[in-house]
Amino acid sequence: MSSITVQFQSQTQQALVLEGPSGPFTIHRISIPSPRSGEVVVKVHSAGLNPADWKIPKYHILVDEFPAIIGSDIAGEIVQVGENVSGFKIGDKV
Numbered sequence: 001m002s003s004i005t006v007q008f009q010s011q012t013q014q015a016l017v018l019e020g021p022s023g024p025f026t027i028h029r030i031s032i033p034s035p036r037s038g039e040v041v042v043k044v045h046s047a048g049l050n051p052a053d054w055k056i057p058k059y060h061i062l063v064d065e066f067p068a069i070i071g072s073d074i075a076g077e078i079v080q081v082g083e084n085v086s087g088f089k090i091g092d093k094v
Helices: 052-058
Strands: 012-018 025-031 040-048 073-081
Touching: none
Parallel strands: none
Antiparallel strands: 012 025, 040 073
């Protein structure tokens, strides 16, 4: 008997969300967006907060609309590529 491996790709992801200008940070499950022109979608393998992330609610800087998804320090793999993207392809590690 042969075995078949089936992989299911989730349509959602976890995101760190800043609820309002002074916080709190919460984790939400959100839909994975499709890439727009010039964008890629990255499957995140590792993420972290940097000093700018925690300074946003402390000093009310950089973000004007809430709730806001916070955090940009990531490592992962490109899983989708939008139109007009050059220099990146599916499978690239970023």
